[in-house]
Each structure stands twice: as structure tokens, then as C-alpha cells.
């Protein structure tokens with residue numbers, strides 16, 4: 119079976135073939151905000167076969183809101199900050 123097609127435009131507006139996305143069942147959960155809803159959304163993501171792709175997609179798009187790939191917007195922002203710092207250190211080390 120092929121891997122299918124993923125077209126991410128938001129957890130509630132994703133078309134995937136042949137596998138359905140878990141977040142389509144309750145899209146509001148991913149945008150409600152608050153620790154309880156975010157935790158529940160992240161738990162749904164944990165069982166999603168697209169999590170790695172979804173997370174990578176969201177990490178490249180800072181303007182996205184809600185839970186994507188199991189991470190909240192704040193978690194993704196912190197990840198980008200850490201990654202930026204890691205790259206700066208690596209660049210400095212490479213230049214030395």
C-alpha cells in the first residue's frame with residue numbers, strides 16, 4: 119500500500135489518502151487552547167501515523183496556531199528557538 123498523500127492546511131482541513139487523520143474527528147480540540155484540550159489533542163497525535171510529517175511541516179511555519187504533530191504553538195516556538203541556537207553554535211564552531 120502506498121504511503122498516501124498528505125496535504126496539510128490545518129488539522130481540521132487535511133486530505134489524506136488512504137488513511138484518515140485522527141484530528142479530523144474532533145478538529146476543534148486542536149484549536150481550543152488550554153492545557154486539557156492541548157493534552158488531549160497531543161494524545162491523539164501520538165497515535166497518528168503522520169505525526170513526524172505533520173510536526174516537520176508545522177515547525178517550518180511559525181504562523182500556524184493550535185496543536186500540530188503533537189506540539190502546541192508554544193512548544194514549537196521553543197523548539198525553533200533551541201534549534202536556532204544549536205545552529206548558531208554549530209556555525210561558530212565550524213568557523214573557528
Ligand code: SF4
Pocket residue numbers: 129132139140141142148162163164166167168169170172173185186187188
Ligand atoms: S499529527 Fe496530529 S495534527 Fe498532525 S495530522 Fe496527525 S492527528 Fe492531525
